Amino acid sequence: MATLTLDWNQTPPAEYRGGALTIGNFDGVHYGHAALVAEVGRQARLVHGPALAMTFDPHPLQILRPDLFQPILTTTADRAELLHACGADHVLILRTTPPLLQLSAAEFFQFVIRDRLDARALVEGPNFGFGRNREGNVDTLATLCRQVQIGFTQVSPVGIAGKPVSSSRVRAALVRGAVREAAELMGRPYRLRGTVGTGRKRGRTLGFPTANLEQLETLAPGDGVYATRTLLGQQPWPGAANIGPNPTFGEQARKVEVHLIGFAGELVGQILAIDFIDRLRDTRPFGSPAELVEQLQRDIEQAKQALG
Numbered sequence: 001m002a003t004l005t006l007d008w009n010q011t012p013p014a015e016y017r018g019g020a021l022t023i024g025n026f027d028g029v030h031y032g033h034a035a036l037v038a039e040v041g042r043q044a045r046l047v048h049g050p051a052l053a054m055t056f057d058p059h060p061l062q063i064l065r066p067d068l069f070q071p072i073l074t075t076t077a078d079r080a081e082l083l084h085a086c087g088a089d090h091v092l093i094l095r096t097t098p099p100l101l102q103l104s105a106a107e108f109f110q111f112v113i114r115d116r117l118d119a120r121a122l123v124e125g126p127n128f129g130f131g132r133n134r135e136g137n138v139d140t141l142a143t144l145c146r147q148v149q150i151g152f153t154q155v156s157p158v159g160i161a162g163k164p165v166s167s168s169r170v171r172a173a174l175v176r177g178a179v180r181e182a183a184e185l186m187g188r189p190y191r192l193r194g195t196v197g198t199g200r201k202r203g204r205t206l207g208f209p210t211a212n213l214e215q216l217e218t219l220a221p222g223d224g225v226y227a228t229r230t231l232l233g234q235q236p237w238p239g240a241a242n243i244g245p246n247p248t249f250g251e252q253a254r255k256v257e258v259h260l261i262g263f264a265g266e267l268v269g270q271i272l273a274i275d276f277i278d279r280l281r282d283t284r285p286f287g288s289p290a291e292l293v294e295q296l297q298r299d300i301e302q303a304k305q306a307l308g
Helices: 031-047 060-064 076-086 105-116 138-147 167-175 179-186 202-206 289-307
Strands: 002-006 020-023 051-057 090-095 121-124 151-154 190-197 211-214 224-232 235-246 251-260 271-281
Touching: 020 031, 031 051, 031 076, 031 121, 031 151, 051 076, 076 090, 105 138, 121 138, 138 151, 167 179, 179 190, 179 271, 211 271, 224 251, 224 289, 235 271, 235 289, 271 289
Parallel strands: 002 090, 020 051, 020 121, 051 090, 121 151
Antiparallel strands: 190 211, 190 271, 211 251, 224 235, 224 271, 235 251
């Protein structure tokens, strides 16, 4: 299994060519995306080639409509790793550039799918769009494949609780703080990545030192207190995270602070991966630091129970 980043007009190595292909942003890599990759694997065996997932970095909306762009759900590296875990033999990341975005649907099909990848089978869902201004859709792709005798398979959406699984549905759950619902849609806990900043060190004085996350790489869930696991290297640490302002001390700026239960050490400057397991409570002001400490002790116990 390998991951490769290229410009759209570069030809990948032979092991990426002549197989089955699915294309998308795959943000969140949820159960719907997993179904696409599973079907790519089946088609790859039929054409005796690799199962290839192709995605883009950065997200096209960052270039086309930066005013509408929202934080991503998975970093590019995590996305590639998850697509491999779903069954992709290889992940190809195309650098999103203005020339790529100006390709018509027919040009993208000819130059990228046929010339560069020599794809023998395509797999997509019903909402697939491609080409300049998303002029091509799944019917366009099916027609182009049929004209050159490339196999095409459309995969139906995966439904959970009576509704299709989608990246926008995962995002909506996270914004509400419903991290367990998001996990049900993705098949794993939601992961937030960020770099530990200096902070005010107030948690240390209260007896609950926190890592203050800055330079967030993915979407922060809605305000609240959560049970979390934080990866330090390959070791998971149980913890509790607070997202939101700190009204007890009159601070209105939204922050992400994580307390690692039982950890003693310096984290400033490190990039942390934090998995959100459950939401414990809302953020709220307390009458005194002592009252806040009592609540933090209860939060820690609740987090331990939630984490098993």
